[in-house]
Amino acid sequence: MTELLDRRLRTLQQYVRAEAPALRTAAQETDAHPDGSTLYPQVPLLDRLATLQIPRPYAPDPLILDGEQYYLLSAMERVVFHEEAAAHGDASLLLCAPGSLTAGMLVASLGDEAQQRNFFTPLQSSPTWTFLAMTEPQGGSDATTLRTTLEPSPDGDGYLLTGTKRFIGNAHRARTGVVTVRTAPGPLGIRCAIVDTSAPGFTASPLATLGMRGALGALTFDQVHIPAENLLGSHLPPTRRGMWGWLHSFNLLRCVAAAMAVGLARATHDYLADHIPPARLAPLAARIHRVQALTHAAARAVDADPTTAHLPAAAKTAAATLAEDITTQALSLLGTGARLEHPLLDKWTRDAHGFDPMEGTAHIQALTIFPSLNR
Ligand SMILES: Cc1cc2nc3c(=O)[nH]c(=O)nc-3n(C[C@H](O)[C@H](O)[C@H](O)COP(=O)(O)OP(=O)(O)OC[C@H]3O[C@@H](n4cnc5c(N)ncnc54)[C@H](O)[C@@H]3O)c2cc1C
Structure with missing residues (x-):
């Protein structure tokens, strides 16, 4: 039951199909013990995913199958990978995967060269979790109502991040992430910043959910210091920064x-x-x-x-x-x-x-x- 795919995509599909069953076993363990999964069981397919979906200049280790390189950057490659991993493994644990995932997409589209290098390069060395935090307790559908603020630090050194986010994938196991913030009134005042989860004032906790257990967390930022170079998009025209x-x-x-x-x-x-x-x-x-x-x-x-x-x-x-x-x-x-x-x-x-x-x-x-x- 699969659409006609070309040879290259079929090769990727067969690779994922062979690796996916281990995902299902680990997913059932995580479902039974979601709170124990701060760092969840190691699954080779997810470890492999950790160094993919990264722009080519920062991805020295693509997946190689039958002599072909796969970076998982195109929508079609990502779709084949995720569909097959869910069909023969498990969808929920894919949300717990280490790597650049959704945060990486924002850094790739809004980051300058140095920001991209600093964000993506450490992801190659060991499985590293990241998050993209947009949704807030008062609502997620209308992103323009967000209340998390990024204000200039009184000492003139970068910014201070204040607010809360919830339903955030990998929030509680991430080392770094991208946060949507308000820097000024109006739609152009919405920006994105990279946050280091070890910074003072950063708090993350797992969320108990009925389904997709172990995937989501909540975040609180209490005047977290954000270096000026972590604000994404400043090199872009004002309409394209957020x-x-x-x-x-x-x-x-x-x-x-x-x-x-x-x-x-x-x-x-x-x-x-x-x-x-x-x-x-x-x-x-x-x-x-x-x-x-x-x-x-x-x-x-x-x-x-x-x-x-x-x-x-x-x-x-x-x-x-x-x-x-x-x-x-x-x-x-x-x-x-x-x-x-x-x-x-x-x-x-x-x-x-x-x-x-x-x-x-x-x-x-x-x-x-x-x-x-x-x-
Ligand atoms: C598995 C999972 C993973 C997620 N991962 C992330 C993540 O990594 N990062 C992140 O930031 N968020 C994440 N989310 C949160 C998700 O993006 C939000 O749940 C979603 O945007 C809806 O927001 P909300 O739950 O606050 O509902 P609300 O925005 O409060 O909406 C409540 C209800 O009102 C309806 N509604 C709202 N506005 C309108 C409108 N204009 N017209 C008609 N109906 C409307 C909605 O359809 C919904 O039924 C995740 C959620 C899940 C379930």
Whole structure:
């Protein structure tokens, strides 16, 4: 049940498929003991991911398969990797992976040469976790209402960061991260800064969640000192220093979130295939195939034009709904007591509900999709 991929992507897919089962075992351990996972069990596939998704000048160690190099920078490579890892491993533990992940996208699009070098180079030496902190306790959908502030330090040395963030992937295990901040009123006053988690005034704690356990944390910044050189985007025109960078990153991130949701749906289908006659699963398989095709189309569109927004939004919405629907149907097909008798399915059903808020709820995706219908 996979879209037609070219030889290069099929090679990547086969590599991930072979490595992914270890991810599933570790994910079940993390689900059972989320608080013990400050540094979670070592999984070779995640360690490999730690040095990928990094711009080529700072990535001396690409994945090499059949003589071909993979940096996992294109949307299509990321989608194939994450879908296959979720389908044969686990989606939730992918969110706990070390490496540049979402923070790296912001640094790549908003950072100058020195900022990129300082951020990406240490990620090569040992598995290092990072975060991108945007969401705040009062709301995440409207990023323009953020309250975290970055103000000039009274002693003239850099800035002071003050505020709180929540639902932040890897917050509690990261060594560094990117924080969205307000430096002045209005949309141009929203900027991004790199924060070192060892700085005084920085506090992180894990968040207890029903699904995607072990992935999310909360952050508090109490006058954390931010060196001037950690404010991203100062070399760019004023309109491109803040939101512009992350709006483009979202197009790619939504493809990846969709891919993980499709992978979770595939995993559920394959699990059911061991218990339910294939004919009863045919409609589910057909739906998964359609959403997978939409996700791949979205990734190809983003690779052709990174400003493409409506297809990633549509794919993320369809895939999140698919993951929720198929896991719920799976429990009902397996009958009373299914949650107790099939703990993996119980986990996936809880995890599936994490996809709607991730990278923006369906309501927020609709605000992106509808304007494109008038074109
Ligand atoms: C697994 C997971 C990983 C995440 N990782 C990160 C991360 O790494 N970094 C990070 O910063 N955040 C992360 N988040 C947070 C996520 O981005 C937010 O949950 C999301 O943006 C929604 O914000 P909120 O939960 O505060 O809901 P709110 O913004 O408070 O929204 C509440 C409800 O109101 C609706 N709503 C809000 N505004 C509108 C509108 N204009 N029109 C119609 N309806 C609207 C929403 O759809 C939602 O149903 C993660 C979340 C999950 C579940």
